Amino acid sequence: MAVINENPIINRAYVELKRLSADEQAQKLAENREKALRDEYARNKHAYAKGKTEGVNRLAGLIRKGYDLDTALKMLESEAEL
DSSP states (O other): OHHHHHOHHHHHHHHHHHHHHHOHHHHHHHHHHHHHHHHHHHHHHHHHHHHHHHHHHHHHHHHHTTOOHHHHHHHHHHHHTO
16 A cells, blocks of 8 residues: 555545445446446447458459459449548
8 A cells, every 4th residue: 555655646546446436326327337338349349340341241242253452442442432
């Protein structure tokens, strides 16, 4: 605990943490906020992975149709700009 007393910023954070920990409503709000952030992160991660998979599949489809890689990439980039 000596470090807490020596550093005023850490000391203030520690005091605030103790105060919030004692406040059941504040604790519940903090837990809900943390859950919302985790849920948002999971949704974003899923959307990114889905978009990446769709992009790779579209690219592969264009290459199967006979487009070279550079042309296929340019086609996908121009669609993304719309």
